[in-house]
Amino acid sequence: MTNKEISTIFYEMADILEIKEVKWKPQAYRKAARAIEVIPENLSDIYKKGGLKTLEEIPGIGEGIGKKIVEYIETGKIKKHQELLKSLPKGFQKLMEVQGLGPKKVKILLKKKNIKNIGDLEKALKQHKLIGLKGFAEKTEENLEKGIQLFKSGKKRFDYSEVRPIAESIAKQLKKFKEVRKIIVAGSFRRKEITVGDLDVLMTAKNPIKVMDYFTKMPNVKRVLAKGKTRSAVILDSNLQVDVRVVEDKCFGAALQYFTGNKMHNISLRKIAIKKGFKLNEYGVFDKKTNQFLAGKTEEDVYNALGLKYIPPEERTNSGEIEKAMKK
DNA sequence: GCCGTTTTCGGCCCGACTGTTTTCAGTCG
Numbered sequence: 001m002t003n004k005e006i007s008t009i010f011y012e013m014a015d016i017l018e019i020k021e022v023k024w025k026p027q028a029y030r031k032a033a034r035a036i037e038v039i040p041e042n043l044s045d046i047y048k049k050g051g052l053k054t055l056e057e058i059p060g061i062g063e064g065i066g067k068k069i070v071e072y073i074e075t076g077k078i079k080k081h082q083e084l085l086k087s088l089p090k091g092f093q094k095l096m097e098v099q100g101l102g103p104k105k106v107k108i109l110l111k112k113k114n115i116k117n118i119g120d121l122e123k124a125l126k127q128h129k130l131i132g133l134k135g136f137a138e139k140t141e142e143n144l145e146k147g148i149q150l151f152k153s154g155k156k157r158f159d160y161s162e163v164r165p166i167a168e169s170i171a172k173q174l175k176k177f178k179e180v181r182k183i184i185v186a187g188s189f190r191r192k193e194i195t196v197g198d199l200d201v202l203m204t205a206k207n208p209i210k211v212m213d214y215f216t217k218m219p220n221v222k223r224v225l226a227k228g229k230t231r232s233a234v235i236l237d238s239n240l241q242v243d244v245r246v247v248e249d250k251c252f253g254a255a256l257q258y259f260t261g262n263k264m265h266n267i268s269l270r271k272i273a274i275k276k277g278f279k280l281n282e283y284g285v286f287d288k289k290t291n292q293f294l295a296g297k298t299e300e301d302v303y304n305a306l307g308l309k310y311i312p313p314e315e316r317t318n319s320g321e322i323e324k325a326m327k328k
Numbered sequence: 329g330c331c332g333t334t335t336t337c338g339g340c341c342c343g344a345c346t347g348t349t350t351t352c353a354g355t356c357g
Binding site for chain 1: 331339341342348357
């Protein structure tokens, strides 16, 4: 029994619940799944040592999910999970993994066109059967076709050692462009995770629009997913996704903090900010009432404004580092 | 379903981009 098995089940349950438009539970299951993923200890060992109560000490795991973990440890399955799986056609929630499809669109596909899996979707796309559905037009068709291709080529995570040369080469290419001032690759790469899902590149630049033009036209770009004034995303020939953001100098620290994550770490920080009467986003720490800018130029500024010591990127996983950084 | 140094009820992070629509819902990170 591995933690990975259980987190996969909870992710799956979250997807199905989302399609069923159940409120809040999807977030809860996802939060639990993410928490389980980053725990180094095996859940069944934790359970054997301390029982259900110890499982419930893990942030994001309460009575309901705790009991389901116990059920899996003892029986090898979770009844609620199997019920949810049965309530939808087999392979249906896989559709959510196609880029551009979320719970709403996937539901429309099933209801209006009886599309139950990726194969059905491919067929319908070839025959242009989706045009006319609410939210589906020509461009959507095009994007879904690309999304399926991408899905088939396998959206795997890359080993850190594998992406490192790619990340360095991208940073080098962008640095050569004179508009770019500061550049750093954030995300799971900066946290030096064992595997990296995509690259988050953060920059400050004189003319963001020009930088976006330059970035989306780099020679190893296979596909442009999005291109805006401050954010863009592409897929490289290697199938690695790269997101870039351009921010102002005074926000660089806040943005760097925000895009270095991880997600749970950031949510915890934002909650601390709220408690102090602040608001934290990628642009800085602000006074909630007056909206006055309080910090954001450097990461140290951001952590200090929240009453925390600086936390190195590798430790930002929401596994006790925040408590440790709280100043007495 | 989880959680609490204002809460055991009633909130639940937040902003950018796209495509479709005629002002916004859905998706993503």
